[in-house]
Amino acid sequence: MELDFERCYQATCSRDPRFDGWFIVGVRTTGIYCRPSCPSPVCPKPANVTFYRTAAAAQLAGLRACKRCRPDAVPGSPEWNTRADVVGRAMRLIAGGVVDREGVPGLARQLAVSVRHLHRLLVEAVGAPPLALARSQRAYQARLLVETTGMPFGEVAFAAGFASIRQFNDTLREVFDATPSQLRAAVRRRGHPHPAAGLTLRLAVRPPYDPDGVVGWLAARALPGIEEYADGAYRRVLRLPGGPGTVTLRPAPNHVHATFRLATVADLGAAVARCRRLLDLDADPASYLPVLAADPALAPLTKAVPGLRLPGPVDGAEVALRAVLGPHAESMAAAFGEPLPSPDGGLTHTFPNPAAIAAADVALPAARAGMVRELAQRLGTGELCLDEGADRAAIRSGLLAVPGLGPAQVEGLMLHALGDPDAFPVADPGLQSAARAHELPADAAGLTRRANRWRPWRGYGAHLLWRARSIVCSPRQPDSRPSAERVCGRQTPSA
Structure with a gap:
């Protein structure tokens, strides 16, 4: 999304949460940056506002994070999961911790570009170079650990990717205007105790979210010993840079509780990034659902599943x-x-x-x-x-x-x-069956031509049709809200 000033300013003054994560609002007079939905009672004057693509760019401009709206606690920009160019690939790798493990030269090597060219591309596209982006991510990860776990600060610094305790302290002071002790004390005053054990984090979700569709898809394909589903939670083994680990994911409509068991806390950033990708937490349904809804055959289904996601x-x-x-x-x-050093349940x-x-x-x-x-x-x-x-x-x-x-x-x-959002496995029998049930062409050539209307979101279109197989359709009541049970007035095949 281009940072059109008028559009961004209108979203900011209307406190529209749909734009959270898409851009950052910097206010020069206060020296802070916010999410677009910041509940501040006064909209800043246009002359005092600058919009940034990333928190890292705002931090480079000398701004600190707003304490009221917590701009670090929102999902990331969905753009980086969909872009296939060098910038999109770089942003995904940075989120996965490549800079912390291999430095900027390692990142450039994976992208097959020079360090200088990568620096230029990222500054032009997002307003910050690789090191600044990685530093911003470390700060967010550190605050998350400080506030949601009882880990000693030395372990937090290591887990977040900082080279030293001093760097950890200085960065949190600069970005959040608070020391680690102050951040943790504030959480305790709000009455949110830390978990007794384990690394349990609350992963932000861009609503609406369809946890049943995502977890149901994963649970139906779980391999024994590697994945399991029980009591509303999906659990699986993770192969991480420092060794194997496990995660328990318990989705809710507006967040996901994630409990990690890791070989080393240094793998936490990579584990979080992979889980966000697995559950498609950064996706923005407002980007792809209108495109899919423009097809009359899919429109009722988009209303039934407004939180559609594409498991990654x-x-x-x-x-x-x-x-x-x-x-x-x-x-x-x-x-x-390879057997785990210590089994974790199943x-x-x-x-x-x-x-x-x-x-x-x-x-x-x-x-x-x-x-x-x-x-x-x-x-x-x-x-x-x-x-x-x-x-x-x-x-x-x-x-x-x-x-x-x-x-x-x-x-x-x-x-x-x-995780290519425009890939379309037209020969999949389940996809063809769902297409036939919803009056779409069931032959490969015809379905491909029809799906071309959904570009660049054909992958979401395919998953919507797969998801439809588990939706029981019945006639909608005049004043009822769309739900997974009230959709289109005709029966679809069961899963």
Whole structure:
């Protein structure tokens, strides 16, 4: 979204929460920056306001975070999850902690650009260079840990990616105008005790949110030992830079409680970023639902699921290999997965890494065995890298070069393993069945032509149709609110 001053100012004065995370409001006279929905009783004068793409840019301008509206406690900009250019890829990698682990040269190397060129691109696009963006993220992560856990401050500093306690203290003072002790004391005064154990965080969600659709999708595809669903919570193993960990995700309409067990607290930033991607917490339904609703066949469904999300990957290689293994994924995971140092309930092992699958001698149908081995080898050597910073065009070409993978399968991998919001696996039988139930063309050519109306959100369109299979439709009452049970007046197939 371009920062049109008049539009941004109007959103700020109307305190519109739909724009939270899209831009930052800087007020020069007070020296603070806010979210657009800040409840301040007075709208600042236009002459005193500057709009920024990121909190990091506002911090570089010498502004500190507003204590009233907490601009650090909102979902991130949905733009960075959808953009396929170098800037979008860089923002996703920074969120995943690449700068903290490998520095700016490591980030530039993954993007195949020079450090100088990357610096220029980010300053032009978001108003801040890579180090400033990473510093802003560290500050947010540190405040989250200070306020929601009882961790000692030294451990908080390490977990958030700071090089020293002094740097940690100075950054929080500069960004939030408060010391770590003051931030924690304020939480205690508000009567919010810390959890007795574990790293339990409250992940912000951009409402509306459809937790049933997201968790239901994940639970239906859970692999025993790696994932489980129980008592309203989805739990899974995470393969992280410092070692395997686990997370328990308990979604609610306006937030998600996440409890982590990690090999090292330094992995917390990467774990949070992957969980946000998995649950699509930064997405903005106002971007894609109007496009989908313009199709008469989808309009009733968009009203039924106003919080539609597209579940994403926590590990692209895992998703891709599970897809090509098909019904053999469970036995392969049980045989070649790495046991966790300490089981966490029903979570006992990681999914096998690509090298282990490539070397495995297992009985698979000949055609599938060759495809699995070739894909695993390319993932294991890094020839294919399905991570947050992947070049989508290059990955699509690389997947098509794998013997046995056709265009239809590649579209499914682009959607589920890479999170491409415009990928459309038209050959999926479930998608064709849902399309037929909603009076859309069920043949691949016809459905593709129809889905082109939904670009660049065809992936969300596909998931809306999959989601529709679990919606029981009945005639709406004249004054009833849209819900998952009252939709379109005709019965859809059950899941």
